[in-house]
Amino acid sequence: MKNHFLKNCTIFFRRNPLDVIDNIQRVQQSNLQECDVCGGVHIQLAFDSKKIDDLQELILKAIYNDSISEEQTIAELALYYGDTLWSGVLEGTKKQNLADSYQANLQEWLNRQHNNIYKFATAKSYAELLEYRNQIIDPQTGAMRSFDDFRKYCDGIKAKYRQNWLEAEYNAVVNGTIQGVNWLQYQENKDLFPYLKYVAINDNRTREAHRMLNGIIEPIDSTFWTQYYPPNGWNCRCLTTQLTKKQAEHQGYVSDNTDVNMKRAGAVVKDKYWRNNTGTGIIFDENNTAYFQALPSEGKKQLSALKNYGLKNSAEILKNSNLPKATIGKKEDFEKHWDIFSNKDGIIRAKCKLGFEYEFNDNFKKHIQDSKHEVDFPNLLDIIKKPDEVWEGELPSQTYGTKWFRKYLKYYEGKPYVVLIDNTGIPKTMYAIENNSSWEKYRMGILNYKK
Numbered sequence: 104m105k106n107h108f109l110k111n112c113t114i115f116f117r118r119n120p121l122d123v124i125d126n127i128q129r130v131q132q133s134n135l136q137e138c139d140v141c142g143g144v145h146i147q148l149a150f151d152s153k154k155i156d157d158l159q160e161l162i163l164k165a166i167y168n169d170s171i172s173e174e175q176t177i178a179e180l181a182l183y184y185g186d187t188l189w190s191g192v193l194e195g196t197k198k199q200n201l202a203d204s205y206q207a208n209l210q211e212w213l214n215r216q217h218n219n220i221y222k223f224a225t226a227k228s229y230a231e232l233l234e235y236r237n238q239i240i241d242p243q244t245g246a247m248r249s250f251d252d253f254r255k256y257c258d259g260i261k262a263k264y265r266q267n268w269l270e271a272e273y274n275a276v277v278n279g280t281i282q283g284v285n286w287l288q289y290q291e292n293k294d295l296f297p298y299l300k301y302v303a304i305n306d307n308r309t310r311e312a313h314r315m316l317n318g319i320i321e322p323i324d325s326t327f328w329t330q331y332y333p334p335n336g337w338n339c340r341c342l343t344t345q346l347t348k349k350q351a352e353h354q355g356y357v358s359d360n361t362d363v364n365m366k367r368a369g370a371v372v373k374d375k376y377w378r379n380n381t382g383t384g385i386i387f388d389e390n391n392t393a394y395f396q397a398l399p400s401e402g403k404k405q406l407s408a409l410k411n412y413g414l415k416n417s418a419e420i421l422k423n424s425n426l427p428k429a430t431i432g433k434k435e436d437f438e439k440h441w442d443i444f445s446n447k448d449g450i451i452r453a454k455c456k457l458g459f460e461y462e463f464n465d466n467f468k469k470h471i472q473d474s475k476h477e478v479d480f481p482n483l484l485d486i487i488k489k490p491d492e493v494w495e496g497e498l499p500s501q502t503y504g505t506k507w508f509r510k511y512l513k514y515y516e517g518k519p520y521v522v523l524i525d526n527t528g529i530p531k532t533m534y535a536i537e538n539n540s541s542w543e544k545y546r547m548g549i550l551n552y553k554k
């Protein structure tokens with residue numbers, strides 16, 4: 104038996120794990136409360152966690168038997184949280200009626216939140232494992248608990264992570280999305296409607312504090328909205344409406360009152376976590392999310408497939424005899440292949456496995472020709488529609504320097520292929536990764552999908 108007592112010691116983490124856990128408990132527990140601003144309450148939801156609950160025994164045994172390092176999470180657990188919270192974004196965008204002119208901004212917004220949510224989800228999975236690990240030793244006696252006792256203590260933690268806290272996080276995603284997407288529309292319409300009004304839901308749950316913010320009117324580009332644009336708390340139901348100049352004046356707009364309004368709001372929204380704008384920023388603040396402290400190096404380094412997600416290495420995966428054969432195109436057939444994939448306008452439009460719509464345009468086409476990847480091209484749609492893994496993270500590239508990409512990886516007989524999408528959702532390039540010493544470089548950052 105390995106010495107589990109050391110696990111409780113501070114040397115394995117830059118921060119004391121008990122401090123990290125305390126902080127998580129304090130911050131996340133607050134998400135069960137009513138919103139300080141509008142009195143919005145915690146809504147119970149049903150999540151389909153069967154897939155991950157089936158793995159629970161294996162997860163607990165791995166931790167108890169010390170067969171998984173502190174630097175590693177369970178990829179399935181991280182992806183379960185990512186997929187669940189991402190479905191909150193889809194729920195939130197479904198409620199919006201978006202004109203075509205918003206689509207480019209919306210795609211950029213979705214890219215930003217996607218990265219934020221899967222990062223949050225990975226951090227959440229690390230925090231959960233850290234809490235389990237902390238249950239191995241009985242703090243009263245300093246002795247190791249039996250596995251059954253250990254499991255019993257872990258069950259309570261599991262319930263919080265997979266149900267109560269997840270509900271509040273899901274609601275934060277839905278409300279953050281509704282308000283974030285509204286923001287994009289407000290920006291489009293601000294010539295005619297240059298003002299926003301804060302609307303706290305008025306019902307019997309409305310609190311005194313909410314009255315402080317209800318009805319505040321500020322110009323849309325006022326600094327007020329960079330901090331106090333709703334949601335302003337866990338379970339917040341606050342909204343905004345957009346007004347014309349005439350409407351704003353009629354409803355009591357006072358000019359040059361921003362400082363006063365900021366002070367009023369600051370007294371109500373005490374938690375800095377919520378002082379943001381999900382239209383211009385991200386849903387989960389990365390500096391103040393307690394879960395992030397549980398990440399290896401607190402998330403300051405890129406995670407990797409082998410060390411941090413516990414996945415097999417590429418060489419191992421490529422030994423699998425059932426891998427598909429890549430289609431090797433002929434350089435002279437490139438135009439013909441492009442025409443088969445593209446619309447009449449010569450652009451290839453395709454929806455990827457994660458639901459993002461991409462446009463492969465003339466720039467992409469020219470890049471494939473200039474970089475002589477025509478032979479790899481016939482596999483393009485297969486890779487983005489049926490990838491083996493999708494990662495988001497930085498990649499050192501000869502052409503682009505070190506840049507953030509969403510990376511679609513697919514294993515074919517002999518080598519993996521990759522399609523790279525930039526942070527604005529524009530496809531940049533695709534190729535077979537010929538050099539096996541660089542295979543793992545593509546599997547770094549945040550895991551978004553695994554077949």
Ligand SMILES: [Zn+2]
Pocket residue numbers: 138140141142143303333334335336338339340341
């Ligand atoms: Zn609220």
